[in-house]
């Protein structure tokens with residue numbers, strides 16, 4: 001059986017997604033964590049006006065001499081516009097952020113003076129223009145503040161607020177339904193009969209898609225029963241999901257319910273990756289569906305490489321790839337060579353750069369998922385990683 005590459009399967013997944021986004025306009029205080037659907041441009045300059053960078057005296061530089069004395073004609077605090085000018089031989093007390101009075105071209109900090117009230121003695125002469133923050137030196141009205149497709153994080157919120165943006169057009173969070181399948185699965189903490197295990201994939205997948213910016217509209221675990229799968233998919237449709245993620249039942253077993261019940265409508269393929277070889281994708285009516293294998297590590301990797309980019313795309317994100325860290329393998333391991341391998345690693349930062357410590361291989365190792373800090377990607381054609389080799393790591397924590 002020829003296997004699809006990871007990149008080819010990701011293209012298939014992205015191809016079943018709708019291309020239009022639902023958008024809405026929200027005030028800044030509701031925008032945190034949402035994705036911009038349109039570029040945001042400055043409504044105000046930063047700084048809005050020439051102002052003092054230090055508490056001191058606004059003066060004319062030409063008047064300054066060490067030991068010289070100026071007449072203090074007024075005071076300017078932040079938040080008011082001065083009603084006077086600084087003329088020759090004059091100074092105004094001025095506070096940080098306050099409007100620079102007409103006539104002044106330099107600020108002398110209090111520390112370089114005798115701090116006088118009616119008259120001030122200058123003890124040191126700063127350069128012309130010192131301690132003044134010029135209007136629009138950071139951002140001009142109309143400048144781009146944040147691009148379409150970026151997350152409005154805390155720093156972006158500050159920039160938007162500072163540039164006078166009151167509201168932004170954002171993409172509605174995508175709605176994702178998660179359906180885990182397997183008759184052996186019980187809710188976490190429930191008493192377990194012989195052959196039963198706790199269900200962990202649905203919590204993991206729901207958490208991962210939420211971390212990628214989606215709302216989980218339903219999360220269910222159903223037995224290996226085609227009717228139960230159909231019912232869960234219909235419920236996802238009714239919950240107006242934009243994407244359904246199915247887990248388990250995609251390989252060759254007699255009870256692999258997802259493949260058996262949906263093979264006529266979704267494509268089930270082998271992908272040249274390890275773990276995560278069996279995958280499914282397609283549309284049920286208008287509803288995009290991604291089916292990932294049930295083995296928990298395989299499910300985690302499949303969400304990382306297929307579902308996460310899909311969610312980020314639905315969320316309107318411009319950038320859908322993770323930052324990759326180049327790390328040194330702290331010990332060697334083997335790879336299949338004909339599969340792109342995703343090896344769970346812990347990362348350690350040292351003076352020589354990052355070390356990737358491989359965790360024990362095995363796509364059943366659900367208990368080790370808590371230790372995974374990244375996935376070292378061993379490319380197709382590489383069958384061994386030696387100690388000290390450089391590996392690219394998708395950093396997930």
Ligand SMILES: Nc1nc2c(c(=O)[nH]1)N[C@H]1C(S)=C(S)[C@@H](COP(=O)(O)OP(=O)(O)OC[C@H]3O[C@@H](n4cnc5c(N)ncnc54)[C@H](O)[C@@H]3O)O[C@H]1N2
Pocket residue numbers: 180181182184185197198199200201202247248249250251252253256275276277278292293294295296298363364366
């Ligand atoms: N004859 C073949 N057998 C298998 C093949 C194959 O090609 N031919 N592929 C193997 C690979 S690779 C994988 S990966 C698994 C994937 O199979 P399924 O998607 O059908 O997964 P299940 O059989 O449903 O489960 C596999 C494993 O994972 C546990 N599991 C499933 N769901 C959950 C969950 N929600 N929470 C926790 N654990 C879960 C399940 O109990 C099984 O142990 O198939 C191989 N077999």
Ligand code: MOO
Pocket residue numbers: 273274275276277278293295298363364
């Ligand atoms: O490749 Mo499966 O995905 O071994 O775990």
